[in-house]
Amino acid sequence: MAGSRAPSPFSGGAFERYAAASRPALESALERNLPVPARSAGALREAVEYAVLTPGKRVRPFVAMAAGELVRAKPAGPLAVAVAVEYVHCASLVLDDLPSMDDAARRRGRPALHLVYGSATAELASVTLLARAFETLAREPEIPAGVRARIVEELAVAVGAAGCCGGQAADLAANPAAIDLDELEGIHARKTGALFVAAVRGGALAGRATEGALEALTLYARNLGLAFQITDDLLDREGDPGELGKDTHRDAHRANFATVLGADLCRALVAELLDTALTALAPFRRRGAVLADLARYVRERRS
């Protein structure tokens, strides 16, 4: 499994080229930094590998690395951020799929982790990955200590009550029949958007980005993250499970943008959000090409 190469999910363009060029280093770092449990830990090591080293788009880590490159960071710092963000993301997916949460059967084209290793091991693997994410960041020597602390803080916020956990809790508690756009956005902004923003900001912070650059990148990440989520919801409603690699219509009983806004409105808003994200990259000119191309990918995304 280690070092396995997934066929590129991106089609043409600067982001695809960037992802293709950066994927070996990322996959290698993801594998290298995996936690090594004690021998007596049973299947935990395999479960962690199963969660991380499966073919995935790796959008968040690539975004973190591209943001670092955009502010001319040395590669090691943004790579550490990318690894940490991907570990957090994988951990959140494992938790998301549990019977007590979304109760999903498939993830990334394979059976969900808890169906292979059991719910207890799945929960432990998730916590292990979360811890490893912060450990990876805290040990990265290429990032100055003060900046490291700031990145850790922002990532922690993105994971905690103001981030993924809070968003998931709100999602579980929400009444899908009565939810409105504001509430739905609040759920998304914490559940998925916060990690996306943390990835971009973390990569840029590792390169000691200016506050102006951070502000522009945050604007980009917020708009792109929401566009990404709305597209995700649309695909969940209209997409092909084989192409997506996961169950569809699993959110039918839960609040999502497709049900709240309708497909046409979703598409119109995605276009405007991506346009805004692109415009936010204007100050970076050519250097923003990779991140800007990601917006094009989201616009045309089918999986």
Place this chain on the structure above:
Amino acid sequence: MSEAPPRPTLEEARERLRRLGYLHGTVERFVFRRALEDLSGFFVPVLAAGAIALALAETAAVASSQFRYGGSPRSVALLFLELAIVALLPAGVFAAMLLLAAARSRRPGRDAAVSALIAAIGVLAVWLAGTWRLGADRPSTALVWGVPVSLAALLAGATVRAAFLARAFTRSGRLPERPRRAILGFAAAGALSVAVVVFATHREPARPAPPLPSPRRGTVVAVGIDGLALDSRHGPGESAIARMLSAGATGWWDARRASPAEIWTDLATGVPAARHGVRALEWVRPFGLPPLRPPLATAWYFRGVGLAARAVTRAPVSAWERRSPAFWEVAGSAGLPALAVGWWASGPWDGVEVVENREVLARSAGGLDADAVAIEEFERRSAGRALAAVYLPGADILRDDPAGRRAALARLWLLLDRLIARGRRGEIALVVIAAESHPAPGARGRVVVFDGAFPAREVRVRPFDVAPSLLARAGVPAARDLAGRPASDLFPPGSLETATVDTYGDRIATTTAPPRETDREYLEKLKSLGYLQ
């Protein structure tokens, strides 16, 4: 079970997302977003920016070189509006070509930059070449136009580049680089500010005090003869006149080919066409505006589509577009009673009796008539004048009619014989000017003076020396800013005024442009007499 909230509209959803921090309101996305939405989003900005920049460049060319416009903010503004409408067509063609190129571009970054460069250079070229071609003396103030024109060129270039990139992106998925919109805003604001400053601070130059004359005894009579070929054809009539003129003090210059209006206005003003502004026999008159010479790249409209659509009418040459005073006008302003009959680009002037060229031709069926009318008017009105001038076009009009030409020359001979006798007696100072607008190779223009018993001689002069010579002989100080100087070798010693003044100033018309109706009649007459095709 709680009731589902109503589904928001796009506007409501957009507004709520904006409030939540998405769709950043301060981010300008005019060109790019529009271009992503549909074809018009690409086309319209290029069309608008191109038309505005082109119209500004053309307006600048006209205002820099055609002084009636430069002095009138209203005319400049109206002209700009009309030219902007006219420029929509070339800008539209350019935008359409750009659209095709962008859709097929394999290197949008480079191609967009090249397209932007072409647009910007095109705008600047229209201004520079247009100003040059229209023949102004390009005063330093014309350079001020360079600022708004440059900014407009920048605006056009930036718009072309942004739209090209956006279009290429929608078609090929190749990533555009984003233009710096702030620069465009500054460019537009800067152009506007400069234009306001230029127009607000422009004032008509103060009219200089008229020169104080020292009147001489006797009338100075100037007879201008067009089409007299003294150096080539030498038909029977010409030989006789040549012999007659050889008895006077002669100044000569190498003839050049130009329109009769330009040649005879050079002679009448003492300055070249670049300064007096009269070049062609025919101008055009846009709707609601004074006549003008079409700026570069607009001939298709002013001489084609606009004429066909009756949005533009033709306008014949007139004093309206002459910016330097003629010698009879200077004399009149100096208080000397003056007369001018039949001269090109002549018009009403305080203190001068003027029979315009259009009046003479209107009463003529041909060249013979034209000379007869001019001579009759001249002889009827010249009594008591300090300076009297008449222009005789018959020989020129009849250049392809040998019999008619002989008759015209015979009439000329009679007139000159009479006047030369008076000149020799010292009753008048006669100055005969023979110049041709269609000279044979090696031909010369001549000014022949009969002023008392002054002996025959031949000296080289410039055509610009004629006007100051006539004025100096009438006792009017010559202006130092003229291209010519009084030709003292052609007149008796002490007969010319030696004092000078700085300038006669510009000719500031006291009347409005001639009405369209008389323009039409005049044009028809010029056509029937062979001046215009």
